[in-house]
Amino acid sequence: MVNVQLLTQAVGELDEDRVMALLTEFVAAMPTAEEALSALNACQQGMNAVGELYETGEYFVGDLIFAGELLTKAVDLIKPVLRGEGAATIGKIVLGTVRGDIHDIGKNIFKSLVESAGFEVYDLGVDTSPEAFVAKAREVGADVVGMSGVLNLATAAMKNTVDALKAAGLRNGVKVLIGGNPVNSEVCRNVGADAFTTNAAQGVKICQGWVK
Amino acid sequence: MIIIGEKINGVIPATKQAIAERDGGYISGLAVKQAEAGANYIDVCAGTDPELEVDALQWLMGVVQDAVELPLCIDSPNPEVIARVFPLARRDGIINSVSAEGNKCGILYPLVQGTAWQVIGLTCDDRGVPGDVQTRVEIAKQLVMKAAEFGIAPDRLHIDPLVITLATDHESLLKFVAATREIKALYPPIKITSGLSNISFGMPLRRVVNQSFLTMAMFAGMDSAILDPCNQEMLATLLANEALLGRDRLCRKFANAYRSGRIGQKR
Structure with missing residues (x-):
C-alpha cells in the first residue's frame, strides 16, 4: 500500500516526479480497488493543501493549473486499478455543473473516477438547467443524478433541479448526489439531495453503495 | 537562457x-x-x-x-x-574567448576539436572593436568559417557582438540588436551572448540600464549572458523575460524562484 502521507505531501508540494514515482510503484503492486480509492483520497488531500497555499499567497495561478494537470495524471494512473476485472456497467449517472456555475474541475475528476469504477456517465457539462437534468435522467433511466458547483448560488440551482425532478415524477427513482465547495449536511437537507461530498473518491464510494 | x-x-x-x-x-x-x-x-x-x-x-x-x-x-x-x-577542466565547458585577433582561433579551436566544448567568439579583430554592424557580422562569419575547419559547428559558438558603451554611442543597443539578428539569420543554431554590463559604463543607475539591455537583447534573440545570478533584480528580470518570451509554461520557474527566495523579498 502507498504511504498516503507521503503521497499527500508530494501532491501538496507539486512534486510531479515524486507523485508519479509513488503511484507507479503503487500500481505495480496490484492494489485493490479499495486501496486505489484511498490513494486517490490522499491525492485529493494534497490538492486541499495546494488550495490553502494558494489562498495564503504561496502558490500562484500557474501552480493551481499545474496542480489540476498533476491530479489528472495521477487519476489516469490509478484508473485502471479501479475498474478491476469485470468491465460491466454497474449504473448510470447523469452529471453536470448546475445552472449559473461553470466550474468543472471537480466534476471532471469525479466523472473520470466513476467511469473507472464502472458507471456509465452522461455528462451535461457546465451551466446545466434543471430541465436538462430532468430530460437526460428520464431518457437514460439514470440511477444517480450528480450535481456539482463551486459558487454559493449553486445550492439554489441544486434545489431547483431536485424540485424539477420531483415535478417530473422522477425523484423516487433516482439518488441525488451533490458535490463541491458550498455543500454540507445542512445544504444537503435544504436541497433535498440524498448525499453530499466534497471529495471525489468518497463520491464514488457513495454511488457504489447505492447500486449494490 | x-x-x-x-x-x-x-x-x-x-x-x-x-x-x-x-x-x-x-x-x-x-x-x-x-x-x-x-x-x-x-x-x-x-x-x-x-x-x-x-x-x-x-x-x-x-x-x-x-x-x-x-x-x-x-x-x-x-x-x-x-x-x-x-x-x-573536469567537464566540458566554455572557452572565453576567441576573436579574430592574432592567432587566437588557431590556438584555441584545435583544443576543443572533437569535444563538446563551446567557445565564446568576440567580434573584434586586430583593428579593435568595430563601431558598425556590418564589420561585426563579417567577423562573426570569419569566426564561424574558421571553426568549421576544426569541425566546430555553429551551435557550439556563442558570438558576442561586443556592445559599446551607450554613453559614447547612443545607437549601441540598436547596433547590438541588428548584429544579433543578422548573425542569427546567417547561422540559426548559433548562440548570441553578451557581457551585459559594459552597456551602462559611465552612467548613473547602471542596474536599470543593464536590466533594460538584458530585456531588449533577450527579445532580439540573445541566448546566454555573463552576469551575476546572485543579483536578485537582474535574475528576476531575466526570469520574467523568459516567461514573457514563452519559455516558462504556467510561469512555474518564475514562481518557484520567488518561493525559494531566489528573486523578490528574501524569505
Whole structure:
C-alpha cells in the first residue's frame, strides 16, 4: 500500500516526479480497488493543501493549473486499478455543473473516477438547467443524478433541479448526489439531495453503495 | 537562457584579493552561491599579471570544481594561458574567448576539436572593436568559417557582438540588436551572448540600464549572458523575460524562484 502521507505531501508540494514515482510503484503492486480509492483520497488531500497555499499567497495561478494537470495524471494512473476485472456497467449517472456555475474541475475528476469504477456517465457539462437534468435522467433511466458547483448560488440551482425532478415524477427513482465547495449536511437537507461530498473518491464510494 | 556566473573574476576587488591570498573558502562560496542562484556555468578569470595567471587559474579551477558540479567558463585574454590550464577542466565547458585577433582561433579551436566544448567568439579583430554592424557580422562569419575547419559547428559558438558603451554611442543597443539578428539569420543554431554590463559604463543607475539591455537583447534573440545570478533584480528580470518570451509554461520557474527566495523579498 502507498504511504498516503507521503503521497499527500508530494501532491501538496507539486512534486510531479515524486507523485508519479509513488503511484507507479503503487500500481505495480496490484492494489485493490479499495486501496486505489484511498490513494486517490490522499491525492485529493494534497490538492486541499495546494488550495490553502494558494489562498495564503504561496502558490500562484500557474501552480493551481499545474496542480489540476498533476491530479489528472495521477487519476489516469490509478484508473485502471479501479475498474478491476469485470468491465460491466454497474449504473448510470447523469452529471453536470448546475445552472449559473461553470466550474468543472471537480466534476471532471469525479466523472473520470466513476467511469473507472464502472458507471456509465452522461455528462451535461457546465451551466446545466434543471430541465436538462430532468430530460437526460428520464431518457437514460439514470440511477444517480450528480450535481456539482463551486459558487454559493449553486445550492439554489441544486434545489431547483431536485424540485424539477420531483415535478417530473422522477425523484423516487433516482439518488441525488451533490458535490463541491458550498455543500454540507445542512445544504444537503435544504436541497433535498440524498448525499453530499466534497471529495471525489468518497463520491464514488457513495454511488457504489447505492447500486449494490 | 544560459547563465554564465561572472563573480569569480580578478577584476572584482574582493575576488582579486581572495585570489592573491589563495582564499579558497571565499572562492568556493562564490561558486556555490552562483550555482544555487541558477548559474549554468561558472566563469573563472584570474585577472592577474600574465606571469602569475596560469598558476592563479589552475588554483581557481581546482577550488571551483571541488565546490560545485557545474562546468567552467575558462576566461583569459591570453590563448596560451587557456591552452595550458585547459587539461585541468573536469567537464566540458566554455572557452572565453576567441576573436579574430592574432592567432587566437588557431590556438584555441584545435583544443576543443572533437569535444563538446563551446567557445565564446568576440567580434573584434586586430583593428579593435568595430563601431558598425556590418564589420561585426563579417567577423562573426570569419569566426564561424574558421571553426568549421576544426569541425566546430555553429551551435557550439556563442558570438558576442561586443556592445559599446551607450554613453559614447547612443545607437549601441540598436547596433547590438541588428548584429544579433543578422548573425542569427546567417547561422540559426548559433548562440548570441553578451557581457551585459559594459552597456551602462559611465552612467548613473547602471542596474536599470543593464536590466533594460538584458530585456531588449533577450527579445532580439540573445541566448546566454555573463552576469551575476546572485543579483536578485537582474535574475528576476531575466526570469520574467523568459516567461514573457514563452519559455516558462504556467510561469512555474518564475514562481518557484520567488518561493525559494531566489528573486523578490528574501524569505
